[in-house]
Each structure stands twice: as C-alpha cells, then as structure tokens.
Amino acid sequence: MSSRLIECLGITEEMAGLFSDASVLGAMLCFETALAAAQARLGMIPHSAAEALARLRADEFDAAALARDARHSATLAIPFVQALTARVETLDAYSSGFVHWGATSQDLLDTALVLLLAEARAAMAVHHDRLENELRDLSGKHAGAIMLARTLLQPAPPTTFGYKAAGWFGLVRRSWRRIDLSFDDALVVQFGGAAGTLAAYGDRGPALVIELAKELKLGVAEAPSHTHRDRLASLVANCGIHTGGLGKVALDVALLMQQEVAEVSERGGGSSAMPNKRNPSSAALILAAATRMPGMVASYLSGMLQEHERAAGGWQAEWPTVAAAIQSTAGAMSAAVDMIGGLTVNAERMRANLEATHGSVFAEKAVMLLGPKMGRRAAQTLVSEACRNQPLRDALARNPQAASALTPEQIAAIDRPEEYLGAAEVFRRRLLDKE
C-alpha cells in the first residue's frame, strides 16, 4: 500500500497501509464483531448475530460510497452500520437487528482508531529499537572522535562525537518512553452508548465493557471518555515532542554534512539537476515532519473543547489529525533509522575544523587559568588579543604576562582538545546507561 503522491515524502508504505481504507474498515468491523461476540457470550444478543458478523470481511464494503455518505451525517459510523446491517441481513435477517446493539457512533469510531493505534505502536517500536541500537553503536564507535562543539553556529570548546550521539540517544529514548506511556493510557476501549451511561444494557454495561476489551485486547478505563480527549492528546503531543527531538538530530546532521563542514555524511539522495550531488535526504524528511508536527499538535489540542457528551466539530476533526501525527512521527522515525544507520563520520575533518580555529576555542580555558593570577578582566583582554594574533598558543607564549603567569607546559597544552573534554565521556556513558 503506497502513500498518495501528494504526501509521499512524509508517509511510509507501512503507515499508508495502516490508515488505508482496508485497514480502517478492518478495525471498524473488528469492533462490531467483538461487540457482538461479547454480547452473545453475555446472552444479550443471539449467538447467530455474532456468528453472522464474524463471517464478514472488510473488503465487502464500498469505501467510496461510505466516504460519500459519511459527510451527510458527519460520521462514518452511520453509513457503515447501515452497510453492515445490510450485509448481515443477506446472511441472516433476524440477526441484522442486533448489529451495533446499544452502541453509539463514537464507540465504534474511537475504538477502531485505538485498534489502529495499537498496530502503529508495534510498528513504531520496531523503528525505535533499531534507532536506539544504531545510536548506541554510533556513540560507542566514535567515543574518541574529538570535534568542535558549536554554539549559535559558532565554534565552541571541543566535545566528542560520541557524546553528541549519546545526547541524541538520550533525547530519543526519553521521547519514545513518553510515547510508550501515552499508548499505555490511550489503548483503552471506548464504550459508553448514546449518553455515556451504557443505559441500553441496564446494569450490565460495565460487565460488557470488560468482555469487549478482552475480545479486542485493549484496556478498560474507569469510564467512557467521549469528550474527555486527554489520553489521545497526550499521545499526539508526545509524538510532537519526539518528532521535534528527531528534528534536532536531523538538523545537526544536515549542518555537519555541509560541504564546508563535512564532518558526517548520510547515504543521501541525488539531485535532478546535479548528477554528483549528495543531499541530506533523510534529514530533510525528518525536518519536514518536525516542521509540520507542531501545527498538528495544536490542531489536536484545539479540538479538545468538546461540548457535553459528544462534540460537534472538535471530535470530527480528530481522525485526520491523529493519523497524520502518527504517520509523520513514524515516518520521521523510519527516516532517522536510515539517516543514523548510514552515517559516515569523518574524524579527520572534525580534527581539522577544530584546528582551523587556531586555538581560539580555548580562550575560556586560558582565561580561567590566567584569571586567578592577573584578574579576570585583564585576562579576558589578554586572551581576546591573543585570539586575534592566533594561534592562541603562540600568542600566549609570546606574551610576557601570560608567559609569567602560566607554566610552559600549561601554554603548550592550552589547545590540546584531549585535555579539555571535561566530563564528556562521563556524560556519554551516563546517557547510554553505562554507569
């Protein structure tokens, strides 16, 4: 199942399939079948009705007709239940009276969405595991690759690529954990009936919820939540945060891949005009997702203002937003696996870029050594000037004040990046949970 061309950059085939008509119909049918099975087991409807439903397949439905009719009633549930009833009628007229028995549109549609989300979670978890592994390996392999830190896009004192990658790892892992917890919360059956009271089942509603949830392998919340959308909101928002984090990683990669920097390179893709060009293609896909997601999160949150027991507007806005948010996030995760998995690291270039600063990134170090001896202000003046007459090391050696305040060893070592990495390795290991 491919995504449509208009959105093909953001959506993988897997995710296009997951929210395809076949898949949506499958989830809806699954809800109705499970409901009937649970109701039959509890003696609420005849077993024949459950059996009739169980014989239907998603591809028996005319998605185009359903889509068209859905707009008339502002819900896909009505034409679907009608079509379902008609299908059952052809199998067993009596049973058709027990389709969707006592349920409401939103029970069907919310739970169908949750069933799709459960599948999405599994697919996303696979991407995440691969990404974590790739990042962990990357960090380990380049633990000793010293490079410039960069702040406000300007050179800063050195760090290591291993630590940088570990920072990505930590970010990605924390963000996924939040999504995972949100899935735990969100993957509950929605079942409340017309007024959220399950009144159609007398006092047996709660028992039916439990049976239904068992059928669907979903959780049970303390009550239906037709207009209480916080659980899905949390999932969507955490997708936004995760995509934002992946966007940060992609931005770093794209910047490091600039020809003028050339410290890393992703496998990349070509250009239609320039045959030999290699582009940060996966990074671009991730950045595109990260560009779109904040607006999607806002759309979801705006839709939370759902009035009374079922909303006119806020709820009808949800499906495409949730689908797009999940698809974008999964698409970004998949592209991140490609990007990180295919990353080439050029440690020599990292070293060269660092050396091209002629020691000026060690100005802070020099000031901290000189400050206690000669006063910070004087030290700053001295070092600023030395940075202009770079390399810093030589300029310090030539400066009588500096030469008297520092030992020759200190001056000689002033621009050795190995000696100015601080806790980079400690932090790297902590981020990877290695200590």
Added chain:
Amino acid sequence: MSSRLIECLGITEEMAGLFSDASVLGAMLCFETALAAAQARLGMIPHSAAEALARLRADEFDAAALARDARHSATLAIPFVQALTARVETLDAYSSGFVHWGATSQDLLDTALVLLLAEARAAMAVHHDRLENELRDLSGKHAGAIMLARTLLQPAPPTTFGYKAAGWFGLVRRSWRRIDLSFDDALVVQFGGAAGTLAAYGDRGPALVIELAKELKLGVAEAPSHTHRDRLASLVANCGIHTGGLGKVALDVALLMQQEVAEVSERGGGSSAMPNKRNPSSAALILAAATRMPGMVASYLSGMLQEHERAAGGWQAEWPTVAAAIQSTAGAMSAAVDMIGGLTVNAERMRANLEATHGSVFAEKAVMLLGPKMGRRAAQTLVSEACRNQPLRDALARNPQAASALTPEQIAAIDRPEEYLGAAEVFRRRLLDKE
C-alpha cells in the same frame, strides 16, 4: 474519486480527486510537456522531444513506485523525471536526453502544485458564489425576523436574523476576496533552475519563463522564488481566515439549533443510536475544519524558514500541508453551502425566546431613558430591581420614580423590539452592498 475514509469528513470527492495521484501526475506531466514545447519553440531542444513528451499520459506512470522512490531522494521529482525519461526513451531515444532540460526538481514540483491550485480556485469559486447567493437570499428573506442578540451566550437587546445573516455574508465575502487575491499572486510559474539563475539557458532564461507561463496559462513573477514562500503562505493563511469565518457561522447555527433555542435548523443528519435525532451535521463538518486549520497555517508558516536557494525540510513539508489546507477550506465551503442552503428559520421561536426574557434585555434602553432624568447610578439601580420583578414594563409602570420620569407611552413601548433595532437594517443593507 473518493477521499480516504480516515479523512472523509473533511474532504469532498471533488477535492480528493484534485489531489489524487492521477491529478498530481497530470500536473507534473503538464509542466514537463509545456517546458519542452516552450523550449522547442525557442529552438533550445529538438521538436521531436516536445512531441514525444506530448504523447505521454499520466496513467502510464506507476504512482506506487514513484511514492516509494521519492522518499529515497527526498523528492518526487527525481523518480518521476527518471520514469519520464524512460518512457520517452521507448518512443525516441534521442529525445529522452532533453526531458526536464535545464530545470530543477522544485521548478517541476512547485509549478505542478500551482497548476493544481488553479483548478482548486475554480472549484472553490463555484462554492463561494453559491454561498454568497444563499446568504444574500437568507438575509433578505428574514430581514424582519426579530431575535435576541446574544453576548457571552446570554440574551442581549434584539437584532434581526436578516442582519445576522448579512454579517455572515460580509465576513464570508471579505474572506473570499482575500483568498482570491492570494490566488492571483500565487498562480505564477516557478522556474529558476538549479541555482535560481536559469544559468543553463545562458541569457535566454527570462524569455523561456515567458513562453512556459504562456503554455501553462500562469503568471510570471519578477524572479524565481524557490525559498521565498510568502505567496503560498498568504494563500494558506487566507484559507485559515476564511475557514475561521465559516466556523463562526457554523457555531452560530449549531447554537441556534439547540433544542432549547430552536431558532434555526439545518437539514442535518441522523444518529446511529437515536433514530429521530437531527444533528447539525454540516455545521459539525465546518467546525471540524475550523478546528484543524489554525494548526495547518502554523505548519506552513513554520516551514517558511527555508535556507539559501533550496531548503532541506521546510519545503519538503509543504505539499501535504497545502493540500490539506485547500481541501479543508473547500470542504468547509461546500458544507457551508449545504448548511445555509438548507437552513430553516423559525421566526416564531425567535420571538418567543425574546419574550421569555420578560423585557430584561431592554434594561439598557430603560437606563438611557431614565438616566438623564434621575442620574445614571439611580437609574441602574431602579432598572436592575425592575428586571428582577419582571416583566420590566410592568415593574417600571409600578415604580413611582419611573412612572414620573417616563411617559406612559415610553413605558408601554419599553419592550417593543421593533423600536429598539437601531441601525440593524441600515447595517444589513450596507453589508449586502445595497446602498
């Protein structure tokens, strides 16, 4: 062409078709064919190449394969141009060397999008014309239907439904005009080549742009604008504003349609659980669009940060956002035509709801009459009390101070809504451009 079920509430068949794979491929092919035709005319490429391209049809391409490959290079243009070249090769090997001659990916994709937008504009204009007509009629028909104004959802002095509908008319018309102007601006050919200089054509680039624009019936801007996205941004933002305005209208309708208010009713749709219920279905569709659009606008604006001559991320984010914004807006416009076209107005109920306030909405009027006579503060106290002992008219008549300050005629007329409509009709006519 139906929309997918996951987004069927927001997208009409027409708009699903407009951004379908067939339509997207058609627009892309249209660009390449027009480019070749223009180049052949200018003697840049052999006529045979233009002719070969002109023989291709959009349905010769494998959309699924293109979608898959697009993610690898972060652009749909590369696999498409490859497929195009391969198709031409089967017709005329030599000509295949002149496909996409000197153009860049973004030239193709931006212009293809613009071609789709030109079609969307026409479709939206049809909806708009109908909507304007419906609103104008509605306002005219109910110019004399007196009803409560409502502020903060509480009763306020009277207005007319005709004026209210004229306010909707003015809002809708101004908003569409902004969209229309944005289309004027945005419907320009994008053509700059790899660096935005059209260097591949020597000094003949500008002449080629003009030919190409003629072929495509599009405008020409002063220069290519690969990373200057303000024209499309204006279109998307104005779609957001229009949908927001339609949302206001839908919200009014949904509120007036509450059973407790019952002043208007749209044709509506049913409920899966309650056979006799009539829902504000079109209003819900519009409100859903209005819920989603602000986030889409934000997504587009966030993507405007496009670096240098072609962006990595911001641009790749655009297609699905623009498509969704146009589709949502057109969907809301279409639903608004349904909603307004099918609106039933209950003038009796309007009158009854007004009378149920027992004159308290005329408190302002009473204060303004009494104030100059007895001081405003005293007047406010008197009127507040009178409102509690409603109806206001009788309470005033019973009150000695009021009875002495006002004439019996003034008191008798205090709660006649006809006499407290101010400039409602003047404003109504102005909004409809009737004076």
Added chain:
Amino acid sequence: MSSRLIECLGITEEMAGLFSDASVLGAMLCFETALAAAQARLGMIPHSAAEALARLRADEFDAAALARDARHSATLAIPFVQALTARVETLDAYSSGFVHWGATSQDLLDTALVLLLAEARAAMAVHHDRLENELRDLSGKHAGAIMLARTLLQPAPPTTFGYKAAGWFGLVRRSWRRIDLSFDDALVVQFGGAAGTLAAYGDRGPALVIELAKELKLGVAEAPSHTHRDRLASLVANCGIHTGGLGKVALDVALLMQQEVAEVSERGGGSSAMPNKRNPSSAALILAAATRMPGMVASYLSGMLQEHERAAGGWQAEWPTVAAAIQSTAGAMSAAVDMIGGLTVNAERMRANLEATHGSVFAEKAVMLLGPKMGRRAAQTLVSEACRNQPLRDALARNPQAASALTPEQIAAIDRPEEYLGAAEVFRRRLLDKE
C-alpha cells in the same frame, strides 16, 4: 504585582509576580550565588567570592538597562553577569573574578527558569487541590440530579449532573498528574559550561553539578541538555492538554448557563451596557486560555529544532512562551476554581428540559425493547413516528403493534429517566475513585 493591562484577563497577580523582573532577577541571582557557594565548598573558588555574591539583592539591578542590553547580545545572561561582576567588584575586587566561574549563559538562564517553574508548580498545586475538592463535592452533591445528556448539541438520553461533574474531575485529575510528572522531570539543574562538557572544571564537573543541585534543591539529570528540550516540551504540552480539558469544562458550563438552558450558573460578572446581565466570566477566561494554548504549545515545539550545542533562535524563543504557557494554565486553573466553586445547579430546570423532549430521547430504549420483537427496522420506523406524535409514551400506548409487543409497565416506564441511567452512578464513583 499586577499583570499588565494588555494581558490582564489571562494572568493572575500571583503569576504576574512570579515572572516579574524582580522574580526573574531573584532566580538568576540565586543561581549565581548557589554556584559560587558550591564552588567555594569544593575549593574551586575563594570563599570570599561566594560570600560577596551572597550579599547581593535582586533589587540592586537595573532591569530596564539589562533588558535593553540583552537584545544586543541575544542573551540576558551577558549584561546580567557583567552587572553582577560590577556589583561584586564594589564589594571585593578579587572576588569579582570568580563570578559565573566556568558557567555558560544557558546554564544560568535555564536554571533560573527552572527555579521559577518550581515556584509555579507549588502555586498551581494549590489551585489544583482546591479544584479537585470542589469537583468532588459538586459531583457528590448532585449525584442524583438527572439531566439531558447532549450530543452534537442535541438532546440525548439522560445522565446525571453528578456523573458529568465526575467526568470533569477525572479529566482534570489525569491532566494535572501529567503536569506533575513533567515537573518532576523538568526541575533539574542545567549545568554544562560552554560546550556541555564542564571542561572548565577538569574532571570535577559532575561533583559540582551535585553540589549545585543540592544548593538549589533541584534534581540532577544524566547530562546537561542545552539543546535537548524534551523535558520542558513535555511540561508545556501537558499544560496545553490541561488547559484544553479545563476549556471543555468551561464550555459545558457556558452552554448550560445559556438563558434558554439555565441548568447551571456561575457567579459571573456584569456587562457595561446591561446592568442586570450575568455572564459566564470565569468560563470565558478559561476558554480564552484554551484558545491561546495550542498555539503556544506549537511555538514551543517548533523551537525544539536547536542546532548543535546551543541554538540560535529556538532557544531564545523559549522564555516568553514558557512563561505565557504557565501563566495561562495557572490562570485557567484559578478561574476554574472560581467557576466550579461558585456554581449553582438548577436540578428542576434540568428535569424540565428533559421533560420538554416529550420522551423522544428514549427512542433508543424503545427501539431496543421493540427490535427483538418486531425487527429493528420496523421498530425504528414505529419509534420515529411515535416521536413525531409525542409524547413518546402516549404514542406507543396508542400504537397497536407497540402495545402488543410491550407490557403496559414497559410503556409506562419508557420515559422514566431514573430507569435509563445505566452505569452512570457506577462510572461516577469510579471516576472519583470511590470504588
């Protein structure tokens, strides 16, 4: 400390004070003082420096001058540290060399923000506790108040106000818990030095972090996170979700407070034109916050794309967004306490509105009773017709088919709301954790 007039509706005095210049300066000074204290304790700087810093007060600084200078360097830290150094210099010239020793701007500013957030948390927790209590009481007090459920703003089968309020309670409680967990995560010291390695302290950086965190009563993360903004993002997003939930409650209240519905009433505020009007003022404040928050969340998420070790843009965007998000959320919480605490419930009107539906909201019940006897389709037709010839009960009694399919007791009870509440009370108690 009052909020500025331009934003006074959204910000309480408490929250205006919390992000006032005095408070911000206090937090910044607190960071520097604590850092010096920790460093002195570890022997990194002279005790005199820590002591000098400890003698300074926030009101010694010229906020206006700092604000002006901050724009020049794109950070408030530079002018502040300069001013701080100058202040210390007047006390002890030597010590002034050890101000902000080895720290970087973002260490100071991020940690200062976290200190403000810790205060905000405490203030918000007070509001939340009151709100939970008010909602619990409200639900308990009106457990038996039967009212219409409403779906798509139309009448639906009955529910109870107690259950409705319990739904609000559950929503509010879950949302606060998410915020609370985000605070746990976010309230960590930020301390990484210029490159995030704490290189200025050799191998003693991690020990210093621990000391510093102790001084500030903050947590310690596994590593600095200058450009990894997920923790704050989670806090902001969860504020957005909470405000969205409160907005749902406010919307319900405002709708129930319409004069035509009149089932609840908040204390409310007046109108400048209509002396006797009572507006849903607290609801309006909450809805205003809920209108603004999704955009704020989007702004924060967009800023997560922070390049390398310190960002140029994304980070500088954060302070006003975080402050506005926290202030809006706290403002909504405070208004919710007012709204719920002052809510008047009109159970009689609830009953009257229900009865005004003439039984049509029991159509589903009738269909479910009749369906198994006569087939669902026929039952739906019969009931739809009966609803048109309301009241439903009488229409059923008159209908021979219905009269033969149902017992007289069933018909007599068809519109007794007490008998069609399903699990409302069970769910209500579960939501309040009463079982």
Added chain:
Amino acid sequence: MSSRLIECLGITEEMAGLFSDASVLGAMLCFETALAAAQARLGMIPHSAAEALARLRADEFDAAALARDARHSATLAIPFVQALTARVETLDAYSSGFVHWGATSQDLLDTALVLLLAEARAAMAVHHDRLENELRDLSGKHAGAIMLARTLLQPAPPTTFGYKAAGWFGLVRRSWRRIDLSFDDALVVQFGGAAGTLAAYGDRGPALVIELAKELKLGVAEAPSHTHRDRLASLVANCGIHTGGLGKVALDVALLMQQEVAEVSERGGGSSAMPNKRNPSSAALILAAATRMPGMVASYLSGMLQEHERAAGGWQAEWPTVAAAIQSTAGAMSAAVDMIGGLTVNAERMRANLEATHGSVFAEKAVMLLGPKMGRRAAQTLVSEACRNQPLRDALARNPQAASALTPEQIAAIDRPEEYLGAAEVFRRRLLDKE
C-alpha cells in the same frame, strides 16, 4: 519603557512602551473622550460631559486595581468605565451619567486596540523603510560578488550575493505590503453598542460612527464587526508571514556566518564563556520571533470562532495574542535592520568556497554541453566520474570523449562562474524594480 526581562529578547523598548499600561489606558481614554466629543457635537449628551472627560489623564487610573477587577468581569472595560465615571463624578456629577453613553465594552476595547495598532503601524513603517534601503544598498554593492548557491545545504551552481540580497528585498517588500494593506482594513472604529445595532441612539447611530471615526482619525466599516474578526486576523497572519520571511533571511545570514563558511558576518554579540566569540545575535532574535509567530497566528485563528454577537472566550483571548504578534514582528524588523545594516560581506571567501568545490558545481553545465553530443545518460556518467577526479576542468580535458565533444575553450571555461550566472543580474534588477 523597557520590556519585562522574561520577554526582553523579543520586544523592543518602543514596542514595550506601545503596549504598556500607560499606553493602553491612554487609548481607552482616547476612545471615551472622542465618543463624548462626538456625542456632544451631535447633541446627544451635554457638552459638559465631553469637557469633563477631556480633562482626564491616563495616569489618574490605578492600572493594578483595574487589572485585578478585570478578571472578575472578564473584561477590562467594566472596571475602567467605573473608574472613569468615578473620576468624572469628582469633576461634575451630572456629566458622569453620560460616560460611555450607549457604548458597549467591546466598542471601547476593540477601538482602543486599533488606536494602538495605528501607532504600531507608524513605528513598523520606519523600520521597514530602513530595511528596504539597507537591502537595496546591500544588493547593489555586492551585485558582482559571486558565490555558491546552496540547495539542501549543499553547493549548487553559482549565484551572486547581490541577487541573493535582492531576493530578500523582494520577500521583505511583498510581505510588508500585505501588512500595510491589512492595516488599511483593520484600522476602523468598532462601534455597535450592546447588540451591534447602535439601538441606544435610535436612528442616529450611523451618523455617530462617522463623527467618532473623525475624532479618532480611523476608518469606518460597513457595519460593526464584534464577532467578525477577519480584519485583525489578516493583520496577524500577515505579521506571521513577514516574520517567517525575515526568519528566512536571518537563517541565511546565520548559516553564511558559520566559521566554516564565513561569507558574511553581522556585528553580533559576545558570549559569557568565550570572550572573543562573535555570535549572530540579531539573526538569533529574528529566528526566535519566527519560531514563535506561527503559534501566535494559530492562536488568533482559533479564536475566530466567536459565537453570536459577542464571544465568551475567543475574543477575550485576543489582546495578548495581537500584542505579542505585533511586538514580535516589530522586534524582528528592528533586529533585521541591525543585522542587515551591520552586515560585512567577504567576497574573497565566497570565491574561495566556490573554488573549493573544484568545479563540481558545474556538473550540470557540463552535462548540458555534452548531452546533445553523446546522449544525456552517457554524459551524466562521464561528468559524475569527472567530478570524482576533480577538478572537473582537468578531468574533462583528460577525458577523450569529453575532449572530442567540447572545444578547448568550452573546457577551459567550464568552471568560470562569471559565465554561468544566467539571469542572476536580470532577476536582481527586477526584484529591486530597476527595470
């Protein structure tokens, strides 16, 4: 008037002043004074009332008390009008009865906002004029500075810095024009009274509007627009677009200023840890504004769903959003003036970076020359290989196929950027309106 520290990076002193309490109170007072003057002129109220109002000054009001009370009634207008009435009472008790005569809260507050916006427009226009001039000069001065175009952050064929700056110019000018048109539309008086009918003035409402508008030097719309927010929405959205465009410029600058690129440099600001570092400070401020604005636009648009004749929520959300949007835009414009005005351009480094590509950016040119001779596919293969054995020129010269297909002159010129600029200068001049 300085901005608060929490938002000092985004708000200039000028803009802080414009939305300060004094300024807001001034605008509110201005409305009431003008209204009274207009009413007195029309004989609606005594001249003494207008005169009494004209004697008041904004600093007579207690902003803190007003802010506090505003939250109670969900509008600043009520406490303000009360305070105003009380002030007038001390001057002339009778006149106090005619304060705010027949007006409604939103008339006062909307018009006061419009008065502030009129001032903002003037201030922004000054920034814009300077920015246009700076950009025009910059483009002219560096019309011949040849540099790499860059696509997806990778080198592309050459362009000129003059053309690049002209692209910025065009973007900035178009965007400002949209804002300017929106101001034209938005700067209208809001005046409709309690129900939008001006009923309090009988049939003289429209005449009063005209007088009032004259007093305030504002336009008159066809009718009041209390809940029709499209005009302000257009202004806010266009601010979002402009800031997005400025963000694009700032991003380009920040990227070109990377030490590894070093093609331009802004005056910049320092670092607290590294004394010699120069940061893209103005660019960072602009990027911060561009990060925040899309969310603000979304917030405004979400608030457009304003019900009936005055909203509960959407409208109350507007002031802080509009203020923040205007302040952010003006702040970005001001920072852009600083950034562009202080930009240093390093044409030598531009040339050097171009040469460092060893001709590979001319691959397209080579393919277009070779293609017609040897077939495009073969040409692409040949050129790709040549790019790997760079420099391209030498590799082509060594290649027998290339050497036979091209003239020695063609090969010698293959990497002369001057000869591959296409229409750069033509486009540059068009963008500056020079032809």
